[in-house]
Amino acid sequence: xxxxxxxxxxxxxxxxxxxxxxxxxxxxxxxxxxxxxxxxxxxxxxxxxxxxxxxxxxxxxxxxxxxxxxxxxxxxxxxxxxxxxxxxxxxxxxxxxxxxxxxxxxxxxxxxxxxxxxxxxxxxxxxxxxxxxxxxxxxxxxxxxxxxxxxxxxxxxxxxxxxxxxxxxxxxxxxxxxxxxxxxxxxxxxxxxxxxxxxxxxxxxxxxxxxxxxxxxxxxxxxxxxxxxxxxxxxxxxxxxxxxxxxxxxxxxxxxxxxxxxxxxxxxxxxxxxxxxxxxxxxxxxxxxxxxxxxxxxxxxxxxxxxxxxxxxxxxxxxxxxxxxxxxxxx
Amino acid sequence: xxxxxxxxxxxxxxxxxxxxxxxxxxxxxxxxxxxxxxxxxxxxxxxxxxxxxxxxxxxxxxxxxxxxxxxxxxxxxxxxxxxxxxxxxxxxxxxxxxxxxxxxxxxxxxxxxxxxxxxxxxxxxxxxxxxxxxxxxxxxxxxxxxxxxxxxxxxxxxxxxxxxxxxxxxxxxxxxxxxxxxxxxxxxxxxxxxxxxxxxxxxxxxxxxxxxxxxxxxxxxxxxxxxxxxxxxxxxxxxxxxxxxxxxxxxxxxxxxxxxxxxxxxxxxxxxxxxxxxxxxxxxxxxxxxxxxxxxxxxxxxxxxxxxxxxxxxxxxxxxxxxxxxxxxxxxxxxxxxxxxxxxxxxxxxxxxxxxxxxxxxxxxxxxxxxxxxxxxxxxxxxxxxxxxxxxxxxxxxxxxxxxxxxxxxxxxxxxxxxxxxxxxxxxxxxxxxxxxxxxxxxxxxxxxxxxxxxxxxxxxxxxxxxxxxxxxxxxxxxxxxxxxxxxxxxxxxxxxxx
Numbered sequence: 001x002x003x004x005x006x007x008x009x010x011x012x013x014x015x016x017x018x019x020x021x022x023x024x025x026x027x028x029x030x031x032x033x034x035x036x037x038x039x040x041x042x043x044x045x046x047x048x049x050x051x052x053x054x055x056x057x058x059x060x061x062x063x064x065x066x067x068x069x070x071x072x073x074x075x076x077x078x079x080x081x082x083x084x085x086x087x088x089x090x091x092x093x094x095x096x097x098x099x100x101x102x103x104x105x106x107x108x109x110x111x112x113x114x115x116x117x118x119x120x121x122x123x124x125x126x127x128x129x130x131x132x133x134x135x136x137x138x139x140x141x142x143x144x145x146x147x148x149x150x151x152x153x154x155x156x157x158x159x160x161x162x163x164x165x166x167x168x169x170x171x172x173x174x175x176x177x178x179x180x181x182x183x184x185x186x187x188x189x190x191x192x193x194x195x196x197x198x199x200x201x202x203x204x205x206x207x208x209x210x211x212x213x214x215x216x217x218x219x220x221x222x223x224x225x226x227x228x229x230x231x232x233x234x235x236x237x238x239x240x241x242x243x244x245x246x247x248x249x250x251x252x253x254x255x256x257x258x259x260x261x262x263x264x265x266x267x268x269x270x271x272x273x274x275x276x277x278x279x280x281x282x283x284x285x286x287x288x289x290x291x292x293x294x295x296x297x298x299x300x301x302x303x304x305x306x307x308x309x310x311x312x313x314x315x316x317x318x319x320x321x322x323x324x325x326x327x328x329x330x331x
Numbered sequence: 332x333x334x335x336x337x338x339x340x341x342x343x344x345x346x347x348x349x350x351x352x353x354x355x356x357x358x359x360x361x362x363x364x365x366x367x368x369x370x371x372x373x374x375x376x377x378x379x380x381x382x383x384x385x386x387x388x389x390x391x392x393x394x395x396x397x398x399x400x401x402x403x404x405x406x407x408x409x410x411x412x413x414x415x416x417x418x419x420x421x422x423x424x425x426x427x428x429x430x431x432x433x434x435x436x437x438x439x440x441x442x443x444x445x446x447x448x449x450x451x452x453x454x455x456x457x458x459x460x461x462x463x464x465x466x467x468x469x470x471x472x473x474x475x476x477x478x479x480x481x482x483x484x485x486x487x488x489x490x491x492x493x494x495x496x497x498x499x500x501x502x503x504x505x506x507x508x509x510x511x512x513x514x515x516x517x518x519x520x521x522x523x524x525x526x527x528x529x530x531x532x533x534x535x536x537x538x539x540x541x542x543x544x545x546x547x548x549x550x551x552x553x554x555x556x557x558x559x560x561x562x563x564x565x566x567x568x569x570x571x572x573x574x575x576x577x578x579x580x581x582x583x584x585x586x587x588x589x590x591x592x593x594x595x596x597x598x599x600x601x602x603x604x605x606x607x608x609x610x611x612x613x614x615x616x617x618x619x620x621x622x623x624x625x626x627x628x629x630x631x632x633x634x635x636x637x638x639x640x641x642x643x644x645x646x647x648x649x650x651x652x653x654x655x656x657x658x659x660x661x662x663x664x665x666x667x668x669x670x671x672x673x674x675x676x677x678x679x680x681x682x683x684x685x686x687x688x689x690x691x692x693x694x695x696x697x698x699x700x701x702x703x704x705x706x707x708x709x710x711x712x713x714x715x716x717x718x719x720x721x722x723x724x725x726x727x728x729x730x731x732x733x734x735x736x737x738x739x740x741x742x743x744x745x746x747x748x749x750x751x752x753x754x755x756x757x758x759x760x761x762x763x764x765x766x767x768x769x770x771x772x773x774x775x776x777x778x779x780x781x782x783x784x785x786x787x788x789x790x791x792x793x794x795x796x797x798x799x800x801x802x803x804x805x806x807x808x809x810x811x812x813x814x815x816x817x818x819x820x821x822x823x824x825x826x827x828x829x830x
Contacts, residue, residue, distance in 0.1 A: 045736075046373035047660035052667060055377055078377075082736050083528025084511035084518070091527075118516070167788045173516025193788040195781055196514045198597065201659070205596060205652045211470035211785060224671045225651060296380075299669035 033101055033276050034074040040266065041097065041105040043089025045082045049137075049200075049218070050264060053302050054078055054106045057134040057266075060290030071287035072280065076104075085172060086111055087121060094123035099269050101276035104131070109263040113319050114174045117327050125316045126270070129277055132284035133265030133307035133315075135297070138236035138258065139170075139180035139216045140246070142229045144207055147214075152233040152252050155214060159190040167193045169203040169215035174327070177203065177216035180235040180260035182326055184216075187255045204229075218262065219243065220301045235260050242303065259322045263305070265312060281309035333677075334456050337685040341693050346389055350690060353393030354697040358705060360394075361401020364537045364724075365731020367414035368398035369657045376664045384668035384680075388687040391664045393694040395657055399636055400444040400698055404705070407436045407629075408712050409724060411541040415532055415601035415770060416636040418763050419608035421540065422489055423621060423628030430624055433713050437706030438571035439629045441699050443582060447634030448695040450586040451593060451641030456688060459645050459677075462594050466646040466654070469595050471782035472796045476805035477595065478775035481602050483812040484609045485767050489622065491759030493820075499760045503768020506530050507776075514780050525740035532601075534732050534741040535748055535769050539762035541728040542749025545721045552717035568703055578630050581611045585631040589638030594645055596652045597778075601770050605763075607635030613815055619823065641691065648672050648684065 040058060044050045058076040062069070081089035090105065090112055097103040107130065116124040141152055149155045159166045170177030173196055181194050195212050197203030200221060207215040208228045222231050223242040234240055234248045236258045249256035266284055268277060287293070288306045297304050307315065340346070353375075360366045375394050379387030402413025407424035420440065427436040454462070469477075485500035486493040509520045510529025521527055576582075588607040611631035612621040621628050643654030644661075651672040653659035665672060670680055677684055715723075732745040752762055786795030796802065 045660075046370075047376060047663040049663075052376070052663045055380070056667075059380075079737055081738065083738070085513050087511065088528045088736075088738070091524075119518075165788050167785050172513035178516075193784060195784045196516070197781070198513070198777060201652060201662075202597070205467075205650075206470070206781075208650060208652070209467040209470055221651070225673065227674050228650065296667070300666045301669075301671065 033273075033279055034072065036102065037075045037077055038072065038101070039103045040076055040078050041089055041093055041103060042078055042080050043082060043086035043093075043105070043108075044080070046080050049220075049302075050106055050108060051078065051080060052300070053135055053264060053297070056293060056296045056300065056302070057264075057288055059296065060287050060293050063287075063290065069283075071283045071290070073283065085115070085175070087115055087119065090115075091122045094121075094127050094269055097269050099271040101268060101272055101280065104266045104268050104280070107263075107265055107267050109316065110179055110260060110319055110323055111175050111262075113316065114179065114323050114327060117320075117324055118174055125320050128267045129270055129272060129309075130265060130267045130312035130316065131277065131280040131309055132288060133263055133312050134288040134304060135262075135264040135302055136305035137176075137262040137264075137303050138219045138234050138240060139176050139260045139262070140219045140222050140234050140243075141180075141184070141214060141232045141249075142204075142207055142217055142222050143214045143232060144210050145228055145230060146210070147230060149214070149232065150230065152247075152249065152254065155232065156188045156190055156254070159188070159192055163191040164193055166190075166214060167195050167212040169195045169197045169206040169212045170217070171200040171203050172196045172198075176218075176260045176262040179323065179326065180216045180256065183235070183256045183259060184249070184254065186326075187249065216260075220303055224301055240303065242301070257322070259319060259326070263307075263312075263315065265307070277309075333681060334685050334689055337682055338689050340385065340682070340686040341389070341690045346386065346690065347693075349386060349390045350393050350694055350697050351701075353390045354397040354694055354701055357394040357397025358401040358404070358698070358701060361398035361413045362404040363731060364405060364411050364413055364541055364727055365533060365734055366398070367402070367533055367657075368395055368416070369414075369660055370533075370735065371395075371398045372657055372664070373660045376660065376667070379664060380667060384670060385683045385686045387664065387668060388683065389690040389694075391661060392687055392691045393697070395661065396448060396637070396640055396691060396694045397698050397701075399640060399657075400441065400448075400633070400702060403440040403444070403629075403633055404437065404709065407440060408433060408709060409720070410544050411724065411728075412536060415536055415766060416604050416639075417632075418536075418540075418766055419488075419604040419632035419635075420629055422608065422632075422763065423623070423625050426622065426624035427626070427629070428713065432624070434706050434709070435571050436626075436629055437709065438568050438703065439575050439626050440633045441702035441706065442572055442575040443585065443630040443634040444637040444702070445695050445699040446576075446582050447586045447589055447636070447638035448640060448698070449692065450634075451590055451638040452688065452691050452695070453641070454590050454638075455641035455644055455691075459649060462642065462645045463649040466594050466596055466652065467650065468801060469597070471778040471785065472799065473801045473805065474595070474597050475775055475778040475782055475796070476802055476809065478771045478778065480805055480809045480812060481606065481767065481771045482775070483809055483816070484605055485764045485771075487609065487612075487816060488605065488767070489761030489763035491761075493816075495758075495760050496764045499755075499762075500764035500768040503765035504772040505768075506535075507769045507772030512777075514777050525743055528736075528738070528740070530744055530748075530769060531735055531738075531741050532766070532769055533735050534745045536766055537728050537732050538745035538747070538749035539752045539765055541724055542746065543753040543756050543762070545724050545728070546750075546753045548717040548721035548724070552721065568707075574626065575630060578627055580614065581627040581630040582634050584610050584614065585634030586638040588631075589635035590642045592635070593639035593642030593654050596646045596654050597774065601656075602767070603639045604632040604636040605767060607631040609812075613819065618819060637695075648676055649674060 042051045061072040061076040093105045206212045360371045402417035403420045406412040406417040406421035410425040412418045424436045486496040490496035585607040589603045592603040643658045646652040646654045647658045786792035
């Protein structure tokens with residue numbers, strides 16, 4: 001019936017009808033969440049890995065099957081609030097974002113948890129509510145293609161003989177790469193020199209150009225760059241499908257766990273109604289699991305790891321404990 | 332000659348339509364302050380998700396090319412550079428416009444952009460492998476010396492005297508340290524939450540250039556109630572073309588400097604225009620005309636910043652390392668289509684990549700034609716009464732600043748810097764050295780810190796910074812640049828004394 005009215009009506013009437021519908025909808029706002037598009041705040045620049053993965057991950061948000069929404073049920077748009085390594089956006093999100101489910105944010109673990117430990121931030125794991133995880137990008141130890149090291153063990157031996165002489169690049173301070181570096185130093189009982197680069201790309205450049213001897217970088221970017229670098233070890237619990245031949249640190253007898261893995265997913269601020277959180281926790285993982293979305297993720301070499309709200313909550317708690325211990329003396 | 336083989340792919344009606352749309356939109360978006368090429372390309376990337384890889388890249392390439400040139404339109408007409416790359420264009424371009432030669436200035440801008448752009452793409456097509464090797468040799472020490480070389484330009488650009496230029500530059504360097512430093516993992520000088528993410532370069536650019544312009548326009552509108560800002564002369568594009576192509580020296584300097592700066596990852600293509608402008612002035616027979624409406628200033632600056640486009644793709648396509656901030660955003664656009672930069676890109680995806688590069692050449696032609704058409708019709712902007720003009724620039728400035736990173740803090744910073752600049756300009760200080768300080772400060776500091784860490788682990792910091800062929804060359808160039816400035820000002824004084 002509605003469609004016949006719209007077909008007959010002129011553009012003016014259409015406009016009026018639309019606004020009347022909208023007004024009616026806001027009047028009964030509590031009834032049906034979601035009834036309008038939902039935002040996702042990304043705390044990094046447009047075009048970066050988190051940004052473009054967030055855009056792909058949310059592609060299927062309004063998809064329908066047989067006239068019924070199969071995931072979130074509304075289009076999702078991305079808005080960027082970059083600055084201060086993500087702190088600017090996340091501070092805004094925890095303090096000022098609306099708590100009605102119409103503004104979500106992308107999280108990066110361990111970044112935001114490490115920041116909440118080291119800095120005076122307005123956010124921490126207790127005032128944010130995860131609704132689903134889409135990706136996990138472990139840190140890997142890399143060296144240039146002409147490097148004298150061809151295994152992590154060789155690098156450790158050299159570092160033991162030359163303490164403080166091995167330079168290791170990473171994307172910055174208190175990000176996954178830095179955490180992996182700290183864990184590696186502790187686990188292998190060596191002293192290295194950490195050189196923070198300008199983001200992951202800057203850190204990779206230092207390795208390719210031979211300005212540093214080694215580096216920690218994203219598994220996804222390193223797997224793409226195997227013509228120019230050698231990948232020595234993965235800082236995760238298991239080997240990765242992208243790199244079946246590269247051992248984990250654990251296999252090499254260096255006890256580095258998965259604390260540095262860069263997890264990406266969506267969250268809402270604490271205070272969001274339980275019904276809304278329930279809807280999102282139920283529908284967001286389905287949205288990530290869409291066939292087209294998974295295809296695009298694969299095409300862009302973005303490692304996918306879909307996790308539910310409960311799984312993310314326990315992962316956050318584990319990280320909080322591990323990172324607090326690791327960063328204790330760095331504060 | 333792979334690139335000739337795929338030319339026909341560009342000339343499908345759909346691709347030509349994309350080129351036309353992308354170029355037109357790019358020129359207009361580029362002219363709006365705040366919408367820098369980086370922003371424009373980032374905004375358009377989600378639209379390419381659903382396109383074929385070659386079509387998506389053609390659209391992105393056309394946007395990149397056109398926004399870089401578009402930023403010159405507002406630089407010339409209203410003295411507000413659309414992006415940091417167009418600062419040098421404003422110095423002489425706006426002076427020409429004030430003399431009623433606005434359309435002539437725009438002609439120079441588009442012809443020079445065209446020449447520089449084509450030059451840059453030729454470099455990209457024929458010299459990619461050796462240049463990629465060169466790009467990797469630029470480590471922290473080399474980039475540090477490049478920043479120092481850039482700082483030698485500061486004193487002589489856009490201020491009444493060298494001392495005032497240096498003071499303005501020092502102010503820029505100082506405020507560039509505000510905010511979070513990812514290298515140190517610390518916050519510095521954050522006295523209020525608005526300063527948390529530092530002074531964004533585009534917010535500073537808008538504040539420092541646009542606000543003084545708005546306030547000056549308001550002053551003028553009080554004096555003369557209404558009417559044209561400046562008289563307009565007849566526009567003759569053929570005449571401009573003839574003159575433009577006769578300025579071989581300025582074109583050559585611009586194209587070469589732009590290409591070199593473009594290849595070096597992390598030097599920031601933003602300084603290509605300023606470095607070329609400085610070189611053109613130093614080698615000019617009439618250096619005293621620069622800053623007063625010298626066409627060579629526009630020609631060098633605009634050919635440089637468009638020559639940068641092609642070479643900035645060299646390290647991006649072969650090493651996955653972007654040569655400019657915009658190229659960094661383009662990386663996302665490549666990845667989204669499963670095109671992973673690296674040596675295999677040109678063999679495995681030859682068709683897509685060569686079609687993309689060929690489309691960049693065609694985009695230059697579109698940019699020239701549409702640009703010339705727009706400059707014929709942009710003269711009316713100069714007739715808009717000052718008070719309307721002031722109001723429109725103010726609206727654009729506020730919206731443009733907010734749109735950079737959806738941040739109210741940026742608007743506040745823009746407003747404070749702008750009002751301060753208005754009063755400082757009454758005492759002969761110029762905005763260009765401040766912006767240059769903000770750009771070069773982090774390049775110098777971050778690379779110094781990196782170099783220091785690496786040097787400490789190796790043979791010592793001094794040793795690391797003062798050895799290596801590129802380092803020595805850059806140090807000599809820095810000394811040469813200072814020495815030449817002293818010599819030139821001495822000679823000019825002698826000349827003045829004689830006459």
